[in-house]
Amino acid sequence: MMRRYVIIGSGAAGVAAAETIRTLDASGLIWIVTADPDGYYSRPGLAYYLTGEAAREQLYPLPNHYWKELGLRWHVDEVERVDPEGHRLVMKGGKDLPYDRLLLATGAKALLPDTPGINLEGVLKLDTLEDADRLLKLARRGQHAVVVGGGITALELAEGLAARGMHVHYFLRGDRFWSGVLDETESRMVERRLQHDGIFLHYNTNLVEVLGRGGRVSGVRAKTGDDACEMACSVVAVAIGIRPRKELAEQAGLLVGRGIRVNQCLQTSHPDIFAAGDAAEVLDPRSGEYVLDSLWNPAIEMGSAAGRGMAGRMTPYQKLVPVNVTRLGGLVTTIIGQVAAKRDALLVDLDLPGIMRGDSEVFRQHPDAVVAQSLHDGSRLRLYLSGGRLVGALIMGEQALSRPVQRLVRSGEDLGELVPQLVAPGARLDEKLWEFVKN
Amino acid sequence: MLRNLFHDASRKNMILVSGYVSPEPGRCVQCGICTYNCPIGIDVRLHAMRGEPVRDSRCLTCGECVTLCPRGVLSFEKASPASLKQGTGR
Known part of the structure; x- marks a missing residue:
């Protein structure tokens, strides 16, 4: 009987797993189940789509006929729950999807602060191509935008909105950019370049409230030290970090930590369920600790290793220095x-x-x-x-x-x-x- | 100045005959800026994804992809006469 492989998630890990499975099992049925209607695209490339350096259609690295040649079946829907003993997925749309081997490549989602007004229209994050489309739709030349958060994604949001002609106010809660990884010299090098590009940096500044009118963002209330201020803006873009999507694993009773816990072959605590990519928490052999990362190439390497295991060729995943x-x-x-x-x-x-x-x-x-x-x-x-x-x-x-x-x-x-x-x-x-x- | 111009032209010719674009696939995130900007339509990204140098005889070694890649994936490598013979011409 043909083996049924189901992969939840259409990102780098999920697609790498599907490709690997096909090299080892020419006849098995492979499903990719995803809630993302845009399927597989370069998620890191969203930054360049925002700045205008990359065209939208260019973000898809693989043509449609490639999936056909690979014999992949796509199913766009959200998964309601995983039933490990029944070996099936229950979909939000009501369908059941049986599997023999399952991969959870569910990725991670952007966190939003619990600031009042955070649900207003015009508060944006950058998880998906759909988010990037929404940002570009709302980015208006000459209007003001506030960017909140640290690190790469916040910077990409600030640069993208500035490239679209917005006046960007970048709020940093600390006194320099990305202090967890850069040293002060490096932070200042980056900050000077941002200022040169017309981005206004506001240090030691906390977002207190997003203000709205008619359900849409109209401004923010912020605090710099003891000084409170209000600022008019039409967009608030937030990047304060991500969290692995582990809910399905938790509901299924699998072992989870901060992410979905896997062994060296990327198997979860259920032998027929694997996990890979941003959602998985893997052992770092150098420190002996379970770690998370959100990197493109390790996601591909994890997806490939999981795919080998799913096809019956268990292979330890060698986590390289990131x-x-x-x-x-x-x-x-x-x-x-x-x-x-x-x-x-x-x-x-x-x-x-x-x-x-x-x-x-x-x-x-x-x-x-x-x-x-x-x-x-x-x-x-x-x-x-x-x-x-x-x-x-x-x-x-x-x-x-x-x-x-x-x-x-x-x-x-x-x-x-x-x-x-x-x-x-x-x-x-x-x-x-x-x-x-x-x- | 003329001498510089001559030098630049000679250098360009030298790259044209003896250089090719080489990817470091571990840096590539498949954004496609290289392919999008190639003036003659070579799918540079596909080469980068596969870790294959661009040995397409149509490649002008103009450097657009090398310059515009936001992650420093691509660089020029000097080609040996033997490796140049492997150009596919596709």
């Missing part, structure tokens, strides 16, 4: 491994108490490490060294070194004599590293 590449205020930035040292552990990122998109909890595991840093020609290089090895790095601007540095962090190679050279006062880290990797 890497993210992003663009902060126009500066391409690569973040590798652990980039917040122990002495920074007391710093709390007020804008992002948890995880966000493009983030890994591993970035904020605090190694007992020595930091070396240099700034040259507008580029920044920051390295974390522990036990003679590189355990983390942040490369902002010029990216030529990102590949060799990534290799050094992932391999855990002993740097030997290079270490004292890197930590020497005033050392040009880029030159020292180039000499090392060339030899």
